[in-house]
Amino acid sequence: MFRTMMIAAALLATAETAFAGGHGGGHEASAPPPAAKQEGPPAKAIIGKHGPILVDLKGMTLYTFERDTSGTASTCDAKCAETRPPLTAPDNAVATGDFTVITRGDGKKMWAYRYRPLYTSQLDSSPGDVNGNDPTQLWRIARPY
Known part of the structure; x- marks a missing residue:
């Protein structure tokens, strides 16, 4: 009887190790450190009364400036950047994705969409406003295409 119990105990210990994935009985492997959280896109596309547009994460309309042609720099500095x-x-x-990072003349970073720097407008007071659209001054609503 004692022999049967010893064999059963040995088999049970072997089975426990096998079911533990070979890590040894009852010892859990430490969890890997969490991966660095990757931020999502800085803007999203919506379809509003003006068609598909890009908005920031607060829902404010984004714009591009036609003078930004290099794809790596912003030409809207100082007073321009205030408005x-x-x-x-x-x-x-x-x-x-299609969003890149540009370093401005003052050393600060800004987002660009398909290499076009993105701006908001002081003329917009609530999400969905497009008062900053002014093609005569070379400002256009940023579109997701």
Whole structure:
């Protein structure tokens, strides 16, 4: 009887190790450290009464400036940036999808869509406003295409 119990105990210990994935009985492997959280896109596309447009995460309309032609720089600085605030990016921002990061003349980062710097407008007071659209001054609503 004692022999049967010893064999059963040995088999049980072997089975426990096998079911534990070979890590040893009862010892859990430590969890891997969590991956760094990747921020999502800084803007989204919506369809409103003016068709498909890009808006920031607060729903405010985004604009592009026709003088921004290099794809790597913003030409809207100083006074211009006061009325057309750039869509700022954190210092550690990385490109995601069609969104890239541009370093402004003052060293701050901003978001661009398909290499076109993105701006908001002081003329817009609530989500969905498009008062900053002024093609005669070379400001256009940012479109997701």
